[in-house]
Amino acid sequence: MSPFELLQPATLDEALKIMAAPDFAGRPVSGATAISLMRRAGILNVDSLLSLEGLRESLRDIRVADDGQARVDGLATLGEMERHPGLRASHPLLSQVFATLANPRVRNVAMIGGYLSHGDPHMDLPPVLSTLNANVVAQSLRGVREIAVDRLYQGYYETALAADELITGLAIPRQPACAYYKKITTRARHDWPTLGIAAAFDLDGGRIVRARLFIGAATDRPLRLQQAESVLDGQAWSAELGRRAAQAAVDEATLVPDSHGSTAYKQALLLAHLPEVFEQALRAPQPAARQA
Ligand SMILES: Cc1cc2nc3c(=O)[nH]c(=O)nc-3n(C[C@H](O)[C@H](O)[C@H](O)COP(=O)(O)OP(=O)(O)OC[C@H]3O[C@@H](n4cnc5c(N)ncnc54)[C@H](O)[C@@H]3O)c2cc1C
Numbered sequence: 375m376s377p378f379e380l381l382q383p384a385t386l387d388e389a390l391k392i393m394a395a396p397d398f399a400g401r402p403v404s405g406a407t408a409i410s411l412m413r414r415a416g417i418l419n420v421d422s423l424l425s426l427e428g429l430r431e432s433l434r435d436i437r438v439a440d441d442g443q444a445r446v447d448g449l450a451t452l453g454e455m456e457r458h459p460g461l462r463a464s465h466p467l468l469s470q471v472f473a474t475l476a477n478p479r480v481r482n483v484a485m486i487g488g489y490l491s492h493g494d495p496h497m498d499l500p501p502v503l504s505t506l507n508a509n510v511v512a513q514s515l516r517g518v519r520e521i522a523v524d525r526l527y528q529g530y531y532e533t534a535l536a537a538d539e540l541i542t543g544l545a546i547p548r549q550p551a552c553a554y555y556k557k558i559t560t561r562a563r564h565d566w567p568t569l570g571i572a573a574a575f576d577l578d579g580g581r582i583v584r585a586r587l588f589i590g591a592a593t594d595r596p597l598r599l600q601q602a603e604s605v606l607d608g609q610a611w612s613a614e615l616g617r618r619a620a621q622a623a624v625d626e627a628t629l630v631p632d633s634h635g636s637t638a639y640k641q642a643l644l645l646a647h648l649p650e651v652f653e654q655a656l657r658a659p660q661p662a663a664r665q666a
Pocket residue numbers: 401402403404405406407408409410426448474475476477480483484485486487488489490491492496497498499535539540541542564565566567
């Protein structure tokens with residue numbers, strides 16, 4: 375590993391000033407679980423790292439409002455989110471995802487801002503947060519903006535963040551009544567997914583409404599399956615409807631092979647598992663918040 379300078383700001387303002395300096399050519403570091411591997415593998419060579427550890431005490435809060443919306447500060451760890459009683463009640467889908475995301479050692483140090491900035495298309499939470507319509511909060515000296523998670527990723531390890539921006543928060547709307555994530559792995563259940571399928575919807579008089587469906591580990595970024603959503607919207611669930619939605623999903627999605635599986639294998643997984651995702655969503659734990 376090449377030598378590097380470690381910068382340790384004590385405040386967010388100080389960190390943003392360093393990021394904005396024209397001669398800054400380094401990277402911010404949160405839990406370092408991804409960046410340290412990339413440096414060790416020689417994929418990422420930078421001469422300075424900006425540690426966010428000194429900001430953590432002031433940027434790790436998790437708040438859930440009465441209407442079920444949640445806000446998570448950017449330096450909260452995945453483990454803190456996993457264990458937060460309010461978030462577990464308001465967003466049981468997230469608890470389900472954390473159970474097989476990496477392992478406790480990684481979850482206890484990886485922070486949500488670092489996680490979402492990483493941009494590996496195999497990650498579990500981006501398709502899940504996309505179905506929930508979540509936004510990241512991006513901050514620089516120029517100001518604060520929110521970016522929808524489903525617009526954050528622009529390609530392999532590429533995000534819409536500007537070079538001087540930090541993710542300082544995550545805003546998650548209330549979880550719909552029905553939501554489920556299926557992580558399909560070829561090795562251990564907490565391994566990287568071969569395919570991830572996330573769905574969320576409400577029910578109105580027994581009919582599916584506002585269906586949102588995303589897949590991960592299938593292309594260079596989370597992919598929304600809008601044709602399949604339109605097959606489902608306004609319909610009562612049935613096995614036949616599930617088969618039609620799965621076929622629509624396979625027809626609309628151009629899947630990319632990787633070391634976990636070929637295109638044909640991923641298509642077969644999508645066809646087989648999409649109906650199950652909707653059936654599980656209908657039975658999944660209900661969010662505690664009132665359905666405003
Ligand atoms: C063994 C192992 C197994 C894993 N398995 C899974 C899995 O099954 N599913 C899954 O989804 N993920 C998995 N991961 C990925 C893991 O979740 C990420 O490594 C982790 O979340 C990255 O978070 P971090 O805080 O450590 O980020 P860091 O490593 O600190 O940073 C990652 C990237 O984000 C940038 N960055 C850091 N903080 C910020 C910020 N606040 N704003 C802007 N940019 C920032 C860094 O410069 C770097 O480019 C696994 C990782 C490991 C090591």
